Amino acid sequence: MMEFCGINPAVLVASLMVASVPILLAAIGELVVEKSGVLNLGVEGMMIMGAICGFITAVSTGSPLLGFLGGAAGGAVLSLMFAFLTQVLLANQVATGLALTLFGLGLSSLMGQGYNGIKPPLTEALNFGPLSDIPVLGRILFSHDWVVYASVAIIAAVWAVLKYTRTGLILRAVGENHDAAHALGYKVGLVRLLAILFGGALAGMGGAYLSLVRVPQWTDGITAGAGWIALAIVVFASWKPWRVLIGGYLFGGISVLQLNLQACGSRIPVEYLSMSPYLITILVLVIMSSGRGRAALNAPASLGQSFHASR
């Protein structure tokens, strides 16, 4: 095994950072939603709406940056529907989330008619000048487009806000015990609405990264289940922001690694390689949760429950 089957670790890390961006963005958004006590299973639907809205915006304005804004807006608008149903009409969150996915897949395909076979404007890697020529580190740290850095920065920001600010405190209070938060005078509905919008916007941005950078083109069903993985990553992270990064990079890393192992002619059977991202994610979660014994209990206490202010 020369150089571990010819796989350059620096290149592998650089690839997994790019590969993980969509699920990282969607997962950190969903984390905020769930921290506020709301379970939105519609991530896949919001992602694909972001993918098409971002694609249309970028193609018609010629600006990839506006594309990402358009994608975030698309995801947020769809999440607004979820918010109306679950927060105002107190509909069941699990079912509404799944309906959102169904609706998003359908609507995105309708909107995308006529956008097949078009190449969107290019999102360039940032120019770090000589920094990107540093061996190993240059490739890992200074070779990406802005969204890769943004995804990490957003995770850091969410962590800081949740941990150190009053906003974070209110958000957690609402998620842990909405009756108590209400009694303290916090507007439970408003907090949750904003959290849902934030989650929708980030899922939309993640979707836009798929249609504008990763693939880049529009095809029906382009997200191919990425939203479900994002949901799993939030659980994996046991609702802790930095663990979202670990989970996303672990899953993305194994997915990229298994393809690299195939490409270099490894003798491990392909079907086991293709299962490996899922199995290893389970395995790592088992190790993490058995060590602490309390990881599963970290879920926000009001998660998935409707709130109705009786007074």
Added chain:
Amino acid sequence: MVTLEKRPSPSRFWSAATPVVAVALTMLAGGVMFALLGKNPAEAIRTIFWDPLFGEFAWYLRGQLLVKAGPLILIAIGLSLGFRAGIWNIGAEGQYIMGAIFGASVGLAVFPTDNRLIFPAMIIAGAFGGWLWGMIPAILKTRFNTNEILVSLMLVYVAEKILSKAALGFLRNPEGAGFPGSRNFNSYPAAANPELIAGTGMHWGVVMAFIAVIFAYILLQRHILGFQIKLAGQAPRAARFHGVNPQRMVVLCLGISGACAGLAGVFEVTGPAGQISIDFNVGYGFTAIIVAFLGRLNPVGILLAGLLMALTYIGGEMASTNLGLPAAAIQAFQGMLLFFLLAVDVMTNYRIRLFTKGAA
């Protein structure tokens, strides 16, 4: 200003009327969408809701409604018990696949023997396969406190890979000229699950779905276990005082829902689908989650919700073929129907009050 006021007990009138109101609202909103797409809205709505039940070919399509609704109902019934107890199995799709693979393996292993016991053995194997796949998240949760949402979901993808391995390798039809896919059970009578009465769509899987509905109804209404399940979901602490063992509850609920999904899988593979193929699973395990909640986790509700979902699939398909509506429009339409059903449901538990700000 509009506010909601909680009813002391759910309204019987609204709990029956909401589906009707929701369907009516969907017809309006969907009609607008169809009109925007340049189709005749009245015709589209009629094709989706009326034709499969009473149209020219209803004699065929009514049976197909059962074929489509059967697995949805069977899986949803199993899931609903867990959901009531606060146990989140969202990997029924994987348990469905494993049920089909286990069941099919038994049948194909003895091909072409003819024996009355083959089909029952396959059914047991199928239930076992689904149960086994449900036991993985259950045991990981009880032993290592691992979240069952993640494990059950991840195992769906693992099951899909095993399915393709089965279709390409160990269950491949040796007479299939190298193509993927197993033998077709419809040409192996001892292992087949045909229509019990031709043209009705009734096969053993549909029968099983009905049995599951009745069984779940009795369980929840009359049996101590049903009480414990409800209690565990509504008041976990109180449940513990009543001697409900949460570990046992996890094993039981994931086991039952896994077995139900596995049964659905084996009935489907031996009957309507006919064979193991790479794309054997079509998302019943996920749609069943919607069905369970649309039915308010109530067995009778699930039965109706399953039939309604099946109607939109089949009617939607007809609208798509006959009127040239894009499949995407049908998907969006289904999403709308679900939104309205969920939204209008608020009337069951709440009263809408209009009053001025000062009165508050």
Added chain:
Amino acid sequence: MKKILLATAALSLMAGAVLAQDKTKACFVYVGPIGDGGWTYQHHQGLMAVEAEFGDKVETAYQENVPEGADAERVLTQMALSGCDIIFTTSFGYMDATNAVAAKFPDVKFEHATGFKRDTPNVSTYNARFYEGRAVMGTIAGRMTKSNKIGYIGSFPIPEVIQGINASFIHAKKVNSDVTISVVWAYTWFDPAKEADAAKALIEQGVDVILAHTDSTAPLAEAAKTPGVIGFGQASDMEAYKPSPRVSSIIDNWAPYYIERVGAVIDGTWAQKDTWAGISGGEVLIGEITEAVPAEVKAEAEALAASIADGSYHPFTGPLNKQDGTPWLAEGVVANDGELAGLNFYVEGITGDIPK
């Protein structure tokens, strides 16, 4: 049995009732959405060509996203009942459903793509010799590679994909004896992001020509990021990536076959057959070879395509050995269609195992 006969009688009665119409109705069952930009999109182009060719004489209908199995059988029955005269089922997985429904509707013609079962006289099968196009791409790949490493992204290890891998490798090797091929299996029909990762993994391994058996532009977009890496359009022309990295393409073109068969129904000359056409029938089109390819390589590739088209050359002509070195085809012997259709081994020189 009696009950089945009765049901069959009822079904055929219904089918008989619709024969009186004068317009011929051609119906299509698709496995994906038209917006997939690949497999289903190309079949839909065929439907539109039928409409353009026959105008008022035909009426068309289609159904997207039809899962294989029970749903396919229902959709087919529904189509047959609602008066379709000819039904094209455009995915391998519809094979058993097509034959089952065809047995109940003897007056409706069924055309099943990529399958081999024709149980009743009203079922025909058709397929395209995509491997002919692969042979041309393989020639370009062998000439263009500087690293002598070419890569292939496969979906699932089914005979059609294995034909493609073998045909590409044989012809790359023919013009460049140092060439090796790396195969990556995506194990999915559709996941564009995964295709991008697979292409990237291949490029990292030093591959500089990428052939893809999956239909999105992701591998081309990935190739575009690394200078010197080229690829090919697949299913559709993918002209947005001209002149490089997309240096040529294999285009699925179902229009000639669909026009021929619908025409046969209109004329009343339709008869069962098994069609496996390729470059000569116009079903496999070679997209423009761009200026990124040197003129002599372009000429060589075009000459190969021409010799395949006129029948003077078959891409699987001996001497060829199987991967393990045992002889497959002797000097000058051409592989027969039955053997090709179920191809499940690599030829000599390809490393790695086919997943089983």
